[in-house]
Amino acid sequence: MNDLNITLNDLKQLTKWVKESNDIRELSLSYNGLELFISRNENTHRPAVSETPVALPAAAPKTNTSKKVEVKEAVSVVPTETKASSEKDISVGENEHLITAPMVGTFYKSPKPGAPAFVEVGQEVTSKTIVCIIEVMKLMNNLEAKVNGRVKEIYVEDQQPVEFGQPIMLIEKE
Amino acid sequence: MKNEIHKSIASIFGEGGRPKNSQREIKIIDTTFRDAHQSLWATRMRTEHMLGIAETMNSIGFHHIDMMAPIQFDVSVRYLKEDPWERVRELHKAAPETNFRALIRSKNIAAFDFLPDDVIDGWVDQLYDNGFRVIGAFDGLNDVSNIVRCLKRAKKLGAYTFGALSFCESPVHTDELFVKTAIELIDKANVDAIMLKDAGGLLTPERIRTLVPAIKEVIGDRPLELHSHCLTSLCPLVYLEAVELGCDILHTSIAPLANGAAQPATQTIVKSLRELGYVVKVDDKKIDEVSEYFKNICEIEGKPEGKPAEYNPLHYKHQLPGGMLSNFHAQLETAGLGDRYEELLEEIATVRKELAWPIMITPFAQFVGTQAVMNVISGERYGTVPNEIKKYVLGYYGRLLGPVDSDVYKKIIENGSSEISEKPTSPKPMMKDLAAQYPNATKDELLLRAMFAGNQVDGMKEAIANGESGDDYNGELVSFIKGLAGGDEKQVSLSTGNFKVSISR
Numbered sequence A: 001m002n003d004l005n006i007t008l009n010d011l012k013q014l015t016k017w018v019k020e021s022n023d024i025r026e027l028s029l030s031y032n033g034l035e036l037f038i039s040r041n042e043n044t045h046r047p048a049v050s051e052t053p054v055a056l057p058a059a060a061p062k063t064n065t066s067k068k069v070e071v072k073e074a075v076s077v078v079p080t081e082t083k084a085s086s087e088k089d090i091s092v093g094e095n096e097h098l099i100t101a102p103m104v105g106t107f108y109k110s111p112k113p114g115a116p117a118f119v120e121v122g123q124e125v126t127s128k129t130i131v132c133i134i135e136v137m138k139l140m141n142n143l144e145a146k147v148n149g150r151v152k153e154i155y156v157e158d159q160q161p162v163e164f165g166q167p168i169m170l171i172e173k174e
Numbered sequence B: 001m002k003n004e005i006h007k008s009i010a011s012i013f014g015e016g017g018r019p020k021n022s023q024r025e026i027k028i029i030d031t032t033f034r035d036a037h038q039s040l041w042a043t044r045m046r047t048e049h050m051l052g053i054a055e056t057m058n059s060i061g062f063h064h065i066d067m068m069a070p071i072q073f074d075v076s077v078r079y080l081k082e083d084p085w086e087r088v089r090e091l092h093k094a095a096p097e098t099n100f101r102a103l104i105r106s107k108n109i110a111a112f113d114f115l116p117d118d119v120i121d122g123w124v125d126q127l128y129d130n131g132f133r134v135i136g137a138f139d140g141l142n143d144v145s146n147i148v149r150c151l152k153r154a155k156k157l158g159a160y161t162f163g164a165l166s167f168c169e170s171p172v173h174t175d176e177l178f179v180k181t182a183i184e185l186i187d188k189a190n191v192d193a194i195m196l197k198d199a200g201g202l203l204t205p206e207r208i209r210t211l212v213p214a215i216k217e218v219i220g221d222r223p224l225e226l227h228s229h230c231l232t233s234l235c236p237l238v239y240l241e242a243v244e245l246g247c248d249i250l251h252t253s254i255a256p257l258a259n260g261a262a263q264p265a266t267q268t269i270v271k272s273l274r275e276l277g278y279v280v281k282v283d284d285k286k287i288d289e290v291s292e293y294f295k296n297i298c299e300i301e302g303k304p305e306g307k308p309a310e311y312n313p314l315h316y317k318h319q320l321p322g323g324m325l326s327n328f329h330a331q332l333e334t335a336g337l338g339d340r341y342e343e344l345l346e347e348i349a350t351v352r353k354e355l356a357w358p359i360m361i362t363p364f365a366q367f368v369g370t371q372a373v374m375n376v377i378s379g380e381r382y383g384t385v386p387n388e389i390k391k392y393v394l395g396y397y398g399r400l401l402g403p404v405d406s407d408v409y410k411k412i413i414e415n416g417s418s419e420i421s422e423k424p425t426s427p428k429p430m431m432k433d434l435a436a437q438y439p440n441a442t443k444d445e446l447l448l449r450a451m452f453a454g455n456q457v458d459g460m461k462e463a464i465a466n467g468e469s470g471d472d473y474n475g476e477l478v479s480f481i482k483g484l485a486g487g488d489e490k491q492v493s494l495s496t497g498n499f500k501v502s503i504s505r
Helices: A008-020 A083-088 B009-014 B032-040 B047-051 B054-058 B069-082 B084-094 B117-129 B148-157 B175-189 B205-218 B236-245 B265-276 B284-302 B314-317 B322-334 B338-354 B364-378 B387-394 B406-415 B431-437 B441-449 B456-465 B476-483
Strands: A027-033 A033-041 A095-102 A105-108 A129-138 A139-144 A147-152 A167-174 B027-030 B062-068 B102-106 B134-138 B160-166 B193-197 B224-227 B249-252 B491-496 B499-504
Touching: A008 A027, A008 A033, A008 B249, A008 B476, A083 B265, A095 B134, A129 A167, A129 B236, A139 B364, A139 B387, A147 B406, B009 B236, B027 B265, B032 B062, B047 B084, B054 B062, B054 B084, B054 B284, B062 B084, B069 B084, B069 B441, B069 B456, B084 B102, B102 B117, B117 B134, B117 B148, B117 B431, B117 B441, B134 B148, B134 B193, B148 B160, B148 B175, B160 B175, B175 B205, B205 B224, B205 B236, B224 B236, B236 B249, B236 B265, B249 B265, B265 B284, B314 B338, B322 B338, B322 B364, B338 B364, B364 B387, B387 B406, B431 B441, B441 B456, B476 B499
Parallel strands: B027 B062, B027 B249, B062 B102, B102 B134, B134 B160, B160 B193, B193 B224, B224 B249
Antiparallel strands: A027 A033, A027 B499, A095 A167, A105 A129, A129 A139, A147 A167, B491 B499
16 A cells, blocks of 8 residues: 555546445545545544544645645535426426427537527417527537427526426416 | 369468479568558558658558558548648658558548538649649549549659459449449549459458459459458458459558457568468568567557457448447437437448448448438438538439439438438539638648648647647556556455556446
């Protein structure tokens, strides 16, 4: 264990791994003065091994800087079901048409970056009006309004990832 | 050759093989830098990996070394955050005696939609300017009219050109189709070689026995190259059979970057060829050096080695490469339909048939797969139709090999975007506008901008300027810690000397 080579990339990967593995509450690593501690627990204390803030020693390979990397509460508990809650809040009236995502993908409000949006709130649309693009695996799906009316609400931001069935836009029928 | 009774590979070996050097020479095209990592590492081989062994590769004796297809540009820009043109220049510098190869995909290169001629022309010019002297092209629909222009341009510049036959298994992919395509490639583009390109690893020993003689008969003294994949484990046998029937050049990669979804291992194929009496002029010791080099990278970075696949005929049903299958599975999972995976495989096969049997490679595999997932998820077949599917049936990507199912055709026209005109339009020139928009950009950069929408190219340039790598590779330590926490234990801790690690759930 004397010649263990810990790089910045290692730390980046570990942090990413913990962030993505929702079941890991805590990770602590210490070696040769290097200490990494990540916790999802709110009232936590660093384990006894680390009395100092997480820092990368100057001896760390590949970089010759003595840059300090502070990682405190790097990952906090964030509810992941934002989609479900937003769905509950939306009520679709009889005179309204809800456009939802046909698949997991990315929402685009305009035909290309910087171009004007297909539609804005308040705009009149016909059933053939393209209201947005949902990109699914690099395939472009032009979503059309399907009804004549007016855009009442847009629930997603440009380039936002969307889930299957996620509400995109509400159209008030004519 | 023709007068000999065709003996199986097993019989020849069973009788003790043939005397050394009793047969003609077979050449090897190496795919380690191109298709091997595309198939095994999700195209994540970095330029530094290649440069580290380029000098050795340079003197092995390969006929060509394959380097760039569209996806290598794509992944370099979008994920690895390194300049793909820089890779082209650096490798040519590091291995000056090597004939590196570049492959052009139809008229879309790395994009899905067709690009205008000024982009394609510029692309060919920059491939040549940056060093390539071997340039080839393929069209997934075997519509030669899509690639004649780029092949002719490459040839005019002075490159050796190859035209590919996109092999696929279906009722419309007959030997006659490939013979016809080969003739067209020679008549219209005067290519120097014909490459039988089996991206889906679908060739069988039975099929190769009819296909190779049929193609050889019409291509004169131009060499025939074979390129396939080990997805069903039959590939090494297909290769040897092909050579027995007159195939001149084989595409292989160096294990551990071989087998599985990749090409057969150079080491094994070369040995078998020599046992069969063929002359193969490659340096085995240097190949072993390359092998050791990549074994080490696999270990340090936690990248997978290629493992021989199991034979599973289900592969012929969906014909999808593994990566795409797992992506579609994930799509179903997120829609809460993970249990309908079998149904999805059926739907993929049905959609493919309805759409006149497109080959299951980019972009057609995405077309078929995405439509199939949407059909399963929404419960309404062709209720939502991606723009590209409508364009495909209307002939925007070339002529189809058969008729689209008439009911399906109607639904696609009706439910697809009304903005898409029924008569295919050719894309407008792009280079002039791009040059005006980015007055300081080189031609290389402008071409990348033509290919990648949004801020992908800016992202790449920024990462390069900051000295960052986009490759999320795991070092030894990370692989070790992940392995340590691989189970579902609540608490794992390890301490030795001054090394301590603990993980809790």
